[in-house]
Amino acid sequence: MSQEEDRFHAHSFIPRRRGNWAQHSSYILIALCALILYLTEQSIRHVAQCFIIHFVALQVGALFKGICTFTEEVHHVSARYRGKYFKALNACLDLRRHGLLLLLCGAAYLLLPKETGLPLCLKLSLVCLCQLLAIVFGLQNPSAAEISELCERNNLNVAHGLAWSYYIGYLKIILPRLKDSISVFSENNKSLLKCKKTWKLHILIPLNCEVYDNLWKADSHIQFINNLPEVSVDRAGIKRRTYKNSVHGILDENQKMHCCVVEYATPLQSLYAMSQDDSAAFSRQDRLEQAKLFCRTLEEILGKSKECSGCYQLIVYDDSGENDKHFLSKEILRHLKQQDREEYAMCEKEEGCIRTQNCRPVEETELLISDYDQPLSLHSDSN
Known part of the structure; x- marks a missing residue:
């Protein structure tokens, strides 16, 4: 991971991707259990026999769980599996893996000398009974963290789909053409957006997902100035579908105007609407988590897009519980002033570029996240 990504992920607002600590911990616990068995000085044959019995019981329990799941899926074979019963069965359990493990464990048990005690079939029945009772009472259900990890690893989150849809259906179309429109x-x-370093789309991402159709309603210090020329493309059967962006002026404490192309990330409206609709079963906590994942996923997508490089700037903030009615304008201005402070020397080198409140060049696009402190540095470590 690069230092730029470290700065992005280090912020408390956005969760980083999960690592492999759970797997590493299992290795440590396996070694600890092996050490305990060694110190107890039990018979190796007896330990091996008990190990195989319990391992077989776990596999049989997994098979029983898969069979129980299959009894439900068999009613959806036509709609979900195109009428293929084997495909439905394979979706419920891994026949090859479980079958192979059972054969290996059975062969190993037969090679071990038999010891007195309960018969093998009775031992397996008791352990399998325990497994089935655990299934019935939900003791083997995955935890919330496991479900979240599974969804993240397999890109099953709502945020993942929204971020890709936003990129493919909108940003990938307008960002490569943005500088031509601003030109x-x-x-x-000519009095606005003088410096080419400011020619980018500033995307607002409020983590509470409250998006206003008019920015002046969110903050009266943000004023609409004009729209950029429309971008027209043929899209999904629609001839000359148009896209456009708006230039807004941000007033500072001295009533000076700072201009930039700024708008909300529109998919956040969907997350907010879902949290307000009972049929979506989408809580506020779910909304917050998905908003954070949307932000991270979008940054990762745009970071790999050469077409959109240098044409955008993400501004993530959390204004929940904030009483300042001009919080948003101050938030945008704080980032713009940081750019002006750090990139002014580069702006001066451009021909005809005069330092004004409207000239705030940025060399590299970087995710900016506010936490009531100064914005993150815009300098790229790779330069």
Whole structure:
């Protein structure tokens, strides 16, 4: 992981991807159990026999669980598995893996000398009974953390789909054309957006997902100035479908205007609407988690897109419980001022680029996350 990614993931707002600590911990516990068995000085044959019996019982329990699941899936074979029963059965349990393990354990048990005690069939029946009771009472259900990890590893989250849809259906279309649109706009509005380093789309990502259709309703210090020229493309059967972005002016404490192209990330509206609809079964906590994952996924997607490089800036913030009615404008200005402070030297080198409140160049696009402190550095460590 690069230092830039470390700075991004280090922020408390956005969770980093899960690692392999659970697997490493299992290795440590296996070694600890082996050490305990060694110190107890039990007969190796007896320990091996008990181990095989319990291992076989676990596999049989998994088979029983798969069979119970199959009794439900068999009613959906036509709709979910195209009428293929074997495919439905394979979705419920791994026949090859479980079958092979059972054969190996059975062969190993037959090679071990038999000891007095309960018959093998009775031992397996008792252990399997315990496994089935655990299934019935839900003791083997995955935890919330396991479900979350499974969804993240397999990209099954709502946020993942929304981020890709937002990128493919919108950002990938407008960002490569954004600078051309701003160039045309600047020819008729030469007092605005003078420095080319500011020619990017500033995307607002509120973690509470409250998105306003008009930015001035969120903050009266944000004023609409004009729209950029429309981008027209043929899209999904729609001839000359149009896309456009808006230039807004941000007033500071001295009533000076700072101009930039800024808008909300529209998929957040879907997350907010889902949390307000009971039929979606989507809680506020789910919304917050998915908003964070949306932010992380979008940053990862855009970070790998050469077409969109240098054309965007993500501004993530959390204004829940914030009483300042001008919080959003101050948040945007704080980032813009940070850019002006760090990139002013580069801006001066550009021909005809004069330092004004409207000139805030940025060399590298980086995710900016506010936590009531100064914004993160915009300098790239790779330069």
